[in-house]
Amino acid sequence: MALQSARPALGVLGTPTHGSLLLLLLGFRWVLLSRAQTADTGQAVTAARLRRASQDGSWQRAELAVILPRALRSTEKKACPPGKEAHVVDENLVFYEEWELDACVEGALLAEQIDRVNAVPFTYQQLDILKRKLDQFYPQGYPESLVRQLSYFFLEVTPEDIHKWNVTSLETVKSLLQVSKGRKMDAQVAALIARYLVGGGQLDKVTLDMLASFHPTYLCSLSPEQLSFMQQDVVEAARPQDLDACGPLQMAVLYHKAHVAFCNMSASAYFARIKPFLGGASTDDLRALILHNTSMDVATFKKLRKEALLPLTVAEVQKLLGPNLEGLKAEERNSPVRDWILRQRQSDLDSLGLGLRGGIPNGYLVLDLSFREALSGAPHLLGPGSAFTVIPTLLLALVLN
Numbered sequence: 001m002a003l004q005s006a007r008p009a010l011g012v013l014g015t016p017t018h019g020s021l022l023l024l025l026l027g028f029r030w031v032l033l034s035r036a037q038t039a040d041t042g043q044a045v046t047a048a049r050l051r052r053a054s055q056d057g058s059w060q061r062a063e064l065a066v067i068l069p070r071a072l073r074s075t076e077k078k079a080c081p082p083g084k085e086a087h088v089v090d091e092n093l094v095f096y097e098e099w100e101l102d103a104c105v106e107g108a109l110l111a112e113q114i115d116r117v118n119a120v121p122f123t124y125q126q127l128d129i130l131k132r133k134l135d136q137f138y139p140q141g142y143p144e145s146l147v148r149q150l151s152y153f154f155l156e157v158t159p160e161d162i163h164k165w166n167v168t169s170l171e172t173v174k175s176l177l178q179v180s181k182g183r184k185m186d187a188q189v190a191a192l193i194a195r196y197l198v199g200g201g202q203l204d205k206v207t208l209d210m211l212a213s214f215h216p217t218y219l220c221s222l223s224p225e226q227l228s229f230m231q232q233d234v235v236e237a238a239r240p241q242d243l244d245a246c247g248p249l250q251m252a253v254l255y256h257k258a259h260v261a262f263c264n265m266s267a268s269a270y271f272a273r274i275k276p277f278l279g280g281a282s283t284d285d286l287r288a289l290i291l292h293n294t295s296m297d298v299a300t301f302k303k304l305r306k307e308a309l310l311p312l313t314v315a316e317v318q319k320l321l322g323p324n325l326e327g328l329k330a331e332e333r334n335s336p337v338r339d340w341i342l343r344q345r346q347s348d349l350d351s352l353g354l355g356l357r358g359g360i361p362n363g364y365l366v367l368d369l370s371f372r373e374a375l376s377g378a379p380h381l382l383g384p385g386s387a388f389t390v391i392p393t394l395l396l397a398l399v400l401n
């Protein structure tokens with residue numbers, strides 16, 4: 001982990017006086033680590049486990065009692081030893097044991113001297129405790145004055161923490177983005193951007209450029225206009241899940257950017273890359289895809305914009321889906337497939353041989369459309385299912401006869 005290398009574990013290794021116990025602690029950490037084989041999230045997980053083990057007496061208790069009798073007894077004690085109360089955040093705190101940090105450092109002090117917290121080489125476990133103290137002091141979320149000064153402490157916070165904050169300053173956003181660069185902070189960055197935008201903040205070009213170095217989980221927080229300013233490579237880095245929360249206007253912008261980014265590729269590579277963005281494609285874009293014989297899957301088809309899909313003919317949809325056409329039957333009652341079916345001639349639908357129902361009986365096209373669309377737009381008045389597709393068919397049959 002990047003953070004780990006950025007913070008030398010001086011507090012653990014550089015203290016001859018507390019060395020033996022701390023080395024034991026460290027050793028115990030490695031035992032746990034190799035057992036659980038959690039190389040990645042090791043520190044946090046292990047810290048949590050150590051705490052739990054010493055509190056609830058689970059499987060480790062016997063072993064702990066042997067290896068760490070002092071530590072075990074210590075965690076049961078709560079009061080700060082005389083003379084150890086912290087009045088300033090400095091290097092001395094590095095040599096505090098974890099329970100001492102918990103007992104002797106006030107959340108208010110941490111909030112006041114957060115810059116010093118960042119300057120002292122605390123271990124992960126110690127930071128974990130300091131973070132908890134700060135959270136207890138601000139159960140409703142950190143005030144903006146503190147957020148502004150967080151700097152590297154930002155790396156300790158979770159997206160859930162951030163969602164409690166008010167962030168109105170672009171300078172704050174920029175400084176926290178700077179700190180997050182090159183770390184696994186995508187979710188925190190997304191939350192930060194969301195909070196800033198919710199508060200009415202505007203992102204400038206510099207900030208949008210800075211955002212390009214993170215996984216774009218924040219994309220759907222941006223307005224269509226902001227998206228249009230995003231660098232091309234942001235779109236290239238977007239994963240399908242990054243687009244889940246985007247609305248049609250955002251998707252239209254993103255589709256356009258993705259199309260420009262990928263259009264030089266071979267047809268099959270292009271389709272693979274453009275697929276997550278097709279919710280923003282227009283009818284003409286879809287017709288262009290048809291020319292390339294792309295076999296669109298029904299899952300992608302379902303996510304197309306209704307307005308883009310409706311004008312496609314039965315023959316076009318047949319080509320668009322290719323061998324995946326059969327999947328339409330299962331979707332025949334769901335939007336947007338249902339809306340599309342309502343627009344087609346039943347005889348055309350029949351030619352697909354899938355048993356799709358609800359098309360326009362022969363000879364009704366012009367007369368029928370607006371009535372049917374009104375009905376399809378208000379299915380709740382008529383109840384779900386096929387009832388409302390049967391009614392117009394009957395009415396029209398009567399009219400014709």
Ligand SMILES: *[C@@H]1O[C@H](CO)[C@@H](O)[C@H](O)[C@H]1NC(C)=O
Pocket residue numbers: 140141142143144164165166
């Ligand atoms: C955010 O702002 C609202 C409205 O001003 C305020 O009620 C709330 O306490 C603030 N939250 C934090 C964490 O500062």
Ligand SMILES: *[C@@H]1O[C@H](CO)[C@@H](O)[C@H](O)[C@H]1NC(C)=O
Pocket residue numbers: 260261262263264
């Ligand atoms: C596509 O290829 C052309 C010519 O090879 C090149 O000029 C253009 O910059 C490329 N476009 C993109 C988006 O890569």
Ligand SMILES: *[C@@H]1O[C@H](CO)[C@@H](O)[C@H](O)[C@H]1NC(C)=O
Pocket residue numbers: 291292293
């Ligand atoms: C698409 O398929 C048709 C018929 O199979 C073929 O004639 C045409 O060349 C194909 N087009 C492309 C771009 O592969």
